[in-house]
Amino acid sequence: MKNKIEKLDYLFNQDSINLKTFVLLLITSFLFYYSVIYGSGFYNDDVFRINSGPFGWETLGRYFATDIAQLYSLNNQVIVDASPLTWIISISLIGISAKLIYCKFNKDYKEYASSLSLLFIINPFFIQNLLYRFDNLGMILALFFSVLSFSLKDNKYSFLFKVIFLVIGLNFYQTFSNIFLSLLAIQVLLMGYKEKSYKEIISLIIYSSIVFILANIIYILELKFTGFNNSRGDLIPFNLNMFSAIYSNIVQGFKPFWEFWLPYKNIIRILIPFVALSILIKVSVKRLLSLLFCTLIMISSILGGMVFLQSVFTDPRGLHYFSALLMALGVIFIGANKNLKLLLLIPVFICFIFSYRVGNMQKIQASFEKPIFQELAVDLSSNKEIKTYFNIGSITFSNYIKDIRKMTPFNGFMTRDGWKTTGAINEYAPKGLVKFEWWSQSLKTLENYNNKKETLNLSIDKSPFYKIYTKGSNGWIVWL
Known part of the structure; x- marks a missing residue:
């Protein structure tokens, strides 16, 4: 047993597993997302599925989403509502995912780990995922496996496991794999703020990029092997106009984040001078470069591979970078002065109001x-x-x-x-x-x-x- 635990240590930071932090993150998750259980509505596709009874996610390449729905329906012919159990499991999984992020960061970035894992939970976009009575568990399992992939240590021992977990996530709900990239952006920013070597930073970006690309290639091959031919969009033609089309897609993908804060712009403006000041305090070339790398990776995580489609899906439930941007803000504030993280209570409060x-x-x-x-x-x-x-x-x-x-x-x-x-x-x-x-x-x-x-x-x-x-x-x- 001891040898097995020692082998697990090559894959995961076991030292940061503690009940106190886990309970705190779980309670935060339930406080933020309880509003969905309180509302207990039938949202969008729910009104079709509950009347007609189909599963149907396999036609969208979400094979494991159908499997998990058949499991809680206790049959494979007609979908059966298991609410609020599915909501309880999904909300718990968000809290567990936050705990995985805490374990990932706590070893090398102890002063950041608690705040960042709490901020991960505060994501208004996830609320739309949860509103679906039948879809929510499949979607949130995609989140869990994508975060699990990220949370493993970045070494040769965990490489295969990272790829496998990302592929599993893709089989639940494809777009959640992009959260792997947005969390990578946070890790790169942390490395810069902790003055890690350029070699370490570049090696991590290359290693993680290979994991992400390989997982998506395997998933695409899986779709080909299973005869999947349902596409929700055509690729952008390869010509001189493709770059403007990609730029337009990125803007469209970022627009929901902007739309969320727009009604509260006068409140959010309070944070702008503090953000600028926090970047300038203890400024260094490495911090600025890590901020640049973080920005570029975060942009790539907005849509992931969807950025190459002629028509992109930009509903909040398909975009998962929201909490990562809050986490980046947390790194900038804490990196300047740990007391500045209290300013994050402003956007967190707004998000709680939205949820309820x-x-x-x-x-x-x-x-x-x-x-x-x-x-x-x-x-x-x-x-x-x-x-x-x-x-x-x-x-x-x-x-x-x-x-x-x-x-x-x-x-x-x-x-x-x-x-x-x-x-x-x-x-x-x-x-x-x-x-x-x-x-x-x-x-x-x-x-x-x-x-x-x-x-x-x-x-x-x-x-x-x-x-x-x-x-x-x-x-x-x-x-x-």
Whole structure:
């Protein structure tokens, strides 16, 4: 047993494993993400999966996400809701991931480790990942394995394990592998602030880059071997315009981070002079170069390989650099004066407010919608001649959340448009009566409705919420 533990020491910093830090990080994770459990909403794809029952992630190359959902569903035919257990596991995994980062940094960067691991947890982008009742566990397992890969020691013994764990993460949710790069950026910055040699810094960048590239190559080969042919985007053509297209993609990828802080710009401005001062205090060539390397690696982590696609996915749930940027700010402040880290309470407080606004809106909107959808289901069932109803538009928002939504970045992830409203209706309506249509299909239905609405019969008027029009065996639910 002792020999096994000694061998493990080649891979992982065991000395930093302690219960006190683990409990602190776990509590912080639950405090920050509890709002998702409190809201307990059905978010986006949830309304399709819970009505239709498919897993479907294997068609997106997320094979292990399907496997884990089949495991908690206890079958491989129909997905079964295991909330709030999946949320509890996911939130715990975020805390465990933070503990892995603490173990990675605590040996050589002891004065930074606690603060950086706490900052890792504070990520408003992760909230959108967690909002998905069925997707969240697969996504957060991708986070865990990507962080686990990073947390192993950077030597020849751990190289293969790093690659394997990254490949496992890619099989859960591809974009989370990019967090490996953003954490590498933090490590490089720490090395510069601790005056490590240039050879050590360059060696780490080369070593980690090989790990990341090799893992992605293996994953691509796996997709080829399994016959995967579903692509969400074409590559940028190789010509003189490719560089401007890549630059545009990077800007698009960074925009959500900017959009998050924009409503609070007057508060955030307080930090700017302190950031500048912190960089200038104890300034050295090595610190400045490490800051430059950190910036370049962080930019590459915004989209990772997606930067080469013509059309990039820039929803917060697909971008994971947010907490790494807070961590970089933490390194700069602590590197100047450890007391300056207290300034980080400003952005942390803003992030906490955002988190609980999101949960609050989920809770209020669900309570508001319930009687409306129940009455609608009764109205839909009252006309036996109608065999199929189509949904036009989306249910209105509760007056109680309109101001919160307007004043919160990304509208607090509160959306009900189109197919999301249809899915919500199907919780109450007889199965199959309201046709579920994705966005492209619903646009055709809307065009068809507009072309014939003058000839339709107004059967039910439930203003200010909805009206029901009919013709022949079809009906249209029109939201006001």
